[in-house]
Amino acid sequence: MIRSKIFISIASILAKQSLLVDLLMKASFDIIIVGAGTAGCLAAYAAAKEGLGKIALVDRKAKNQIGSKICGDGIGIKHIEFLESLGYPLRENGAVRNVIQMAHIISPDTKTDFSIPIQGQLAIIDRHKFGQILLNETINEHITLYDKSTLNSIERKGNVVEAKFTTNQAEPLILSAPLIIDGSGFNSKIREDFGIFDEYAKVKDDEQYYCYREICTLEGKVPEKYSDSAIFEFSYDITKGGYMWFFNRGGNEYNMGTGIPKTWIKDISPKKIFQVNMINRFQSSKTLNFGGGFVPTRHPIPTHVKDNIILIGDAGAIVNPLHGGGLGASLASGYIAGKIAAKVVPDQTVSEEDLWIYNQKVLEKYCLRYSILDFYRILLQNIPDAELNRALAEGYLPMDKIFYAREYEQLMQLSRKLGQIWTQLPNHRFNLLPNYIEKINQMTADYPTSPEGINSWQKDYSQIYSEYQSKIAIKK
Ligand SMILES: Cc1cc2nc3c(=O)[nH]c(=O)nc-3n(C[C@H](O)[C@H](O)[C@H](O)COP(=O)(O)OP(=O)(O)OC[C@H]3O[C@@H](n4cnc5c(N)ncnc54)[C@H](O)[C@@H]3O)c2cc1C
Numbered sequence: 059m060i061r062s063k064i065f066i067s068i069a070s071i072l073a074k075q076s077l078l079v080d081l082l083m084k085a086s087f088d089i090i091i092v093g094a095g096t097a098g099c100l101a102a103y104a105a106a107k108e109g110l111g112k113i114a115l116v117d118r119k120a121k122n123q124i125g126s127k128i129c130g131d132g133i134g135i136k137h138i139e140f141l142e143s144l145g146y147p148l149r150e151n152g153a154v155r156n157v158i159q160m161a162h163i164i165s166p167d168t169k170t171d172f173s174i175p176i177q178g179q180l181a182i183i184d185r186h187k188f189g190q191i192l193l194n195e196t197i198n199e200h201i202t203l204y205d206k207s208t209l210n211s212i213e214r215k216g217n218v219v220e221a222k223f224t225t226n227q228a229e230p231l232i233l234s235a236p237l238i239i240d241g242s243g244f245n246s247k248i249r250e251d252f253g254i255f256d257e258y259a260k261v262k263d264d265e266q267y268y269c270y271r272e273i274c275t276l277e278g279k280v281p282e283k284y285s286d287s288a289i290f291e292f293s294y295d296i297t298k299g300g301y302m303w304f305f306n307r308g309g310n311e312y313n314m315g316t317g318i319p320k321t322w323i324k325d326i327s328p329k330k331i332f333q334v335n336m337i338n339r340f341q342s343s344k345t346l347n348f349g350g351g352f353v354p355t356r357h358p359i360p361t362h363v364k365d366n367i368i369l370i371g372d373a374g375a376i377v378n379p380l381h382g383g384g385l386g387a388s389l390a391s392g393y394i395a396g397k398i399a400a401k402v403v404p405d406q407t408v409s410e411e412d413l414w415i416y417n418q419k420v421l422e423k424y425c426l427r428y429s430i431l432d433f434y435r436i437l438l439q440n441i442p443d444a445e446l447n448r449a450l451a452e453g454y455l456p457m458d459k460i461f462y463a464r465e466y467e468q469l470m471q472l473s474r475k476l477g478q479i480w481t482q483l484p485n486h487r488f489n490l491l492p493n494y495i496e497k498i499n500q501m502t503a504d505y506p507t508s509p510e511g512i513n514s515w516q517k518d519y520s521q522i523y524s525e526y527q528s529k530i531a532i533k534k
Pocket of ligand 1: 092093094095096097098116117118119124125127128129130131132133207208209210241242243244245247269270271315350351352353370371372373377382383384385386388
């Protein structure tokens with residue numbers, strides 16, 4: 059009798075505990091944001107400020123590790139100012155390490171140096187501090203953070219999406235919401251693995267760079283050029299169209315690294331490039347932090363939305379294909395997505411068609427320009443150094459102007475002007491470009507106004523890049 063009473067009470071305690079675990083591990087929200095990086099934080103912030111009440115922000119990292127990422131740490135000062143205007147106290151808390159005065163874009167033979175007095179337009183940040191400030195200020199907006207939780211699967215159930223996350227508990231965390239915003243970065247499972255987005259959204263090996271970078275101090279005498287500068291050295295022979303960067307973090311601290319297309323990583327190691335071609339230039343150095351990472355560098359994926367889903371930041375491959383900079387675009391795309399979420403979720407209008415507005419806004423802000431810049435990326439991946447030296451020296455590839463043509467119209471105008479020279483050159487890489495750039499200009503103007511029409515559009519759009527690539531490819 060006593061035994062069975064004890065058994066019943068233990069059983070009821072266990073049942074209550076499992077009910078509690080169930081309650082803790084299951085919840086419904088207005089939106090679920092996967093990834094608390096720059097894109098995810100801004101999406102959460104914008105959605106909260108626009109009035110959404112129940113926001114889940116989920117990251118696989120532990121809370122105090124969120125924000126640390128292998129990165130060049132360079133970001134336009136205008137983005138810092140924008141974040142500060144929203145209330146993120148960045149500079150006052152030491153998130154900006156340095157403000158750069160000069161940029162140099164240097165030819166492989168080092169004879170051409172485009173020196174650009176950028177006078178404080180580029181900030182070099184402390185990536186971890188920056189990420190932690192974004193995170194902590196964001197979750198102050200009554201946002202529920204689930205850390206140490208990795209997205210594993212999603213399933214549509216009626217008009218909500220159920221997302222399952224692996225945690226350090228035996229039970230998965232199950233969250234549901236009408237809208238899921240994916241800010242999980244380059245390795246987004248939603249973009250690549252779940253069969254929701256098709257082949258045109260996949261990032262191919264030549265459309266991503268593997269980078270190795272170190273944060274280090276340079277001891278002894280350092281040539282003047284490296285102080286308060288951001289230096290980019292492009293080359294085919296060394297980096298296969300990628301580049302080596304040297305960013306001054308203030309004083310004698312540097313963020314230096316290099317990236318090569320993934321297609322080459324079996325043959326070449328970026329770490330070796332770093333050791334042989336970069337760090338050896340200096341008398342002595344001390345490594346403070348090192349590591350590698352991938353960055354997408356391709357023309358924009360044709361659509362960033364599906365029913366109940368929006369891709370932001372690296373998850374949507376919204377990165378400048380020419381230099382791999384994606385911090386600014388991740389902030390902006392997250393912010394746009396958060397604002398849209400606040401409009402569509404209360405109305406329960408979360409179909410692909412309802413969310414199409416996001417594609418249009420992101421296209422206008424970034425992707426038009428990136429669609430042209432991708433031709434320059436393909437060109438750089440397929441131009442031997444002797445030719446690149448000539449193009450830079452003779453000025454028919456003015457990398458400084460291309461880098462700093464910040465508006466689509468400006469870039470298109472520049473490309474057209476250069477096109478007049480390119481067609482005169484005895485070189486098919488350049489001869490072909492004007493025609494392909496015009497084709498893409500026309501295609502982006504004809505971007506579908508709704509999901510209807512995207513299937514044929516994306517096929518033609520992608521064909522233009524693969525045609526140019528196959529005609530000029532050095533490595534078949
Ligand atoms: C070596 C290198 C150098 C770079 N240098 C620069 C530079 O100088 N300037 C610049 O502008 N850009 C640079 N970039 C690109 C820039 O870092 C990215 O574009 C930017 O960080 C993208 O932000 P994001 O929020 O989209 O993704 P991320 O910052 O990658 O954030 C994604 C978040 O999602 C989480 N996550 C991932 N998977 C899951 C999952 N399954 N479940 C839950 N959470 C998940 C991650 O933990 C992370 O917190 C560089 C990139 C690399 C690799």
